[in-house]
């Protein structure tokens with residue numbers, strides 16, 4: 001590919017949203033040192049929605065933490081977000097990288113990403129206020145538009161997290177994550193803590209984000225949850241990728257025995273009648 005660059009200016013939009021190469025992660029030291037991610041490589045194209053599934057302890061969250069710069073992978077690993085290498089950044093560079101809002105995340109429990117003492121409108125505005133690029137009126141408009149995108153009544157903006165339902169809180173967390181217009185949104189078990197009605201609504205909302213400019217990395221132990229949202233799915237088993245394919249292929253023709261076992265044990269796949 002030819003270099004479409006002006007001196008001193010890269011063209012990040014052409015880069016994949018995420019490139020992970022030869023990712024190795026160990027936890028612990030000395031005798032308790034253990035490898036939890038083993039030579040994981042994958043790419044998420046701009047705007048693509050990719051699922052990561054695996055049972056508890058398989059290393060899904062560790063991949064997310066590596067992308068967010070919250071764990072330091074082993075030497076030789078590479079994690080690039082929108083063309084920018086994340087491994088080995090100084091803590092100052094890492095703070096600037098996070099502040100840029102190029103990657104955002106939503107966790108299972110919206111309580112973790114929302115300050116209980118701050119109104120939810122303020123929570124959604126905060127990433128923009130930290131960036132300090134937009135004026136007050138523009139921030140207010142952006143917050144309102146973001147509430148509408150996640151189908152929350154903008155009148156809720158003055159409420160506090162405790163005054164919303166779990167599903168509404170997760171919508172706020174998604175709105176907050178999207179407000180900086182990230183290239184990559186990491187969703188780590190975003191519906192696991194919700195009741196089934198809210199789970200369906202949030203999955204529909206995430207499905208509608210497909211085709212928007214943001215790429216999704218959707219982490220779940222449940223293939224049924226990622227199935228309607230993602231284009232491709234990675235299957236992680238004990239820190240290694242054992243299968244990578246189009247999500248429809250993973251659902252209908254799983255190649256690896258571990259994937260087949262995961263489908264058999266997935267409650268939402270059973271609900272669709274694929275397995276008794």
Ligand SMILES: Nc1ncnc2c1ncn2[C@@H]1O[C@H](COP(=O)(O)OP(=O)(O)OP(=O)(O)O)[C@@H](O)[C@H]1O
Pocket residue numbers: 027028036054055056057058059060061062063221
């Ligand atoms: N800070 C840590 N120190 C030591 N070991 C850890 C740490 N965090 C996670 N682990 C271990 O690393 C492995 C992978 O954990 P990880 O949280 O990435 O898995 P996961 O697939 O996200 O699991 P879950 O679905 O339960 O969240 C597990 O064996 C876990 O016990």
